[in-house]
Amino acid sequence: SSASASVLGDQTGAARVPLNIRGERLLDVVAQGGGIRSQPAETFITLTRAGASETVGLPTILQNPTENIYIQPDDTIYITRRPQTYTALGAVSSSGELPIDQDPFTLAQAVGRSGGLAPNAADASAVFIFRFESRPVFQSMRPTSPLLASRQPVPVVYRLSFEDPRGFFYAQQFPVRPRDLVYVGTASSVEFLKFLSVVRGAISVGTPATTVVSGGTIRIA
Numbered sequence: 001s002s003a004s005a006s007v008l009g010d011q012t013g014a015a016r017v018p019l020n021i022r023g024e025r026l027l028d029v030v031a032q033g034g035g036i037r038s039q040p041a042e043t044f045i046t047l048t049r050a051g052a053s054e055t056v057g058l059p060t061i062l063q064n065p066t067e068n069i070y071i072q073p074d075d076t077i078y079i080t081r082r083p084q085t086y087t088a089l090g091a092v093s094s095s096g097e098l099p100i101d102q103d104p105f106t107l108a109q110a111v112g113r114s115g116g117l118a119p120n121a122a123d124a125s126a127v128f129i130f131r132f133e134s135r136p137v138f139q140s141m142r143p144t145s146p147l148l149a150s151r152q153p154v155p156v157v158y159r160l161s162f163e164d165p166r167g168f169f170y171a172q173q174f175p176v177r178p179r180d181l182v183y184v185g186t187a188s189s190v191e192f193l194k195f196l197s198v199v200r201g202a203i204s205v206g207t208p209a210t211t212v213v214s215g216g217t218i219r220i221a
Contacts (some may be wrong), residue, residue, distance in 0.1 A: 002018050002019070003018070003019045003073035003074075004016050004017055004018045004019055004073065005017050005024075005029055005071045005072070005075040005076065006033075006075070006076045006077065007029060007030055007032075007033025007034060007077045008076065008077070008078050008079070009078045009079035009080055010080075010081070011031055011036055011037045011038045011043065011079040011080060011081050012030065012034040012035060012036055012037065012079040013033060013034020013035070014033075014034070015032070015033040015034055017032045017033045019031050019071060019072075019073060023070045023071075023128065024070065024071050025068045025070055025071065026045070026047070026061065026068050026069055026070075026071055026077065026190070027061065027068050029071045029077060030045070030077060030079065032127055033077070035159075036058070036079055036206065037081075037215045038079075038081040038212055039101050039105040040059050040103060041057075041058075041059060041084055041100060041101050041102055041105070042083055042084055042101065043057065043058035043079065043080075043081060043196070044058065044079075044080050044081075044082055045057075045058060045061065045077060045078070045079055045080075046077070046080065047069075047071075047075060047076070047077055047078075048075065048076040048077075048079040049072060049074075049075050049076075049176070050169065051202075054161070059103040065071060069071065084100040084101070084178040085097045085098060085099055085100060085178060085179075086098060086100055086110060086176050086177070086178065086179065086180045086181070086182060087153075087179075087180070087181045087182070088110065088111075088113075088114035088181075088182045088183075088184075089181065089182070089183045090121070090122075090183040090184040090185060090186065091117060091118040091121040091122035091123065091184045091185065091186045091187070092111070092114040092115055092116070092117065092118055092182075092184050093114065093115025093117075093118050094113075094114050094115035094168040095114065098110070098113050098114060099113075099120075100176065100177075100178060101198050104175050105175065105176050106171065106172055106173065106174060106175060106176060107127070107129065107160065107170075107171040107172075107174040107175075107176055107182070107187070108168070108171040108172045109176070110176040110180075110182050111120065111127070111171065111184075112183065114182070117140050117162070117184055118184070120187070121186055121187055122184050122185070122186065122187065123184070123185040123186060124162040124163045125161040125162070125163045125164075125185075126159070126161075126184065126185030127160045127161070127162055127171075127182070127183075127184050127185075128157055128158065128159050128160075128182070128183045128184075128185070129157070129158040129160075129174070129176065129180055129181070129182055129183075130155075130156075130180065130181040130182075130183065130196075131155075131156055131157075131158070131159055131177065131179075131180050131181075132153035132154065132155055132179075133153060133154050133155075134153055135148060135151070135152075135153065135154060138154040138156060139208075140188065154194060158174070160174070171180060189216050
C-alpha cells in the first residue's frame with residue numbers, strides 16, 4: 001500500500017492522506033485531511049511520530065515556515081481547539097474571563113474587549129498586567145535579579161498609564177497572552193493600593209518584591 005499519514009481531531013475531518021514521493025508538508029496534509037474548522041489562535045496541532053509527540057500552535061506554523069515540516073509515513077496529526085482567554089478585573093465595563101481570538105492580541109484590544117475603562121471609576125494611570133513571565137524574557141529585563149535563581153516562571157506586574165499619550169501607543173504593541181490578568185485600578189487610590197498589596201504578598205512569598213514594568217522602564221513595586 002502507498003505511504004500515508006493520519007489526520008484526526010474534532011476540528012478537522014478524520015482521514016488517511018496518501019503521501020507522494022516528493023514529500024508533503026504538514027499544512028498540505030491537514031488541508032487534504034479536511035482542513036481546520038477552528039480559529040488559528042485557538043488551534044493546536046499535535047504530531048506523533050515513532051511514539052513521540054509534539055504540539056505547536058497554528059499561528060507559530062503560519063508565522064514560521066520552517067515549522068511547516070515534511071510529514072513521514074505513518075505520522076499522526078491531531079487537531080485540537082483550545083480556547084485562549086485572559087481575565088479583566090477592576091474598573092472595566094465588563095469584567096471576567098474573555099476570549100483571545102486573534103494573534104497578536106494587544107493590551108489595547110484587551111481593554112476594548114472588556115468595554116473600556118469604567119467612566120468615573122477607573123484610574124487611567126493604573127492599568128496593570130499580571131503574568132508569570134518566562135525566565136529568558138525576565139532575564140533580558142533584569143539580568144541580575146535574585147528571582148532568576150529559580151527555574152520557575154517569574155511573577156511580573158506590568159504597569160501602563162493611559163493618561164500619558166505614549167501609553168496608548170505602547171498598549172497597541174504590548175501583547176496579552178493566555179491566562180494574563182488585566183486589572184484597571186479604581187479612582188480610589190486607597191482601595192487599589194490595598195488590592196496591589198494583597199497580590200504582591202501572594203506572589204512574592206519567599207522572593208524579593210514583585211517586579212513592575214512601567215512604559216518600558218522597570219521599577220520594583
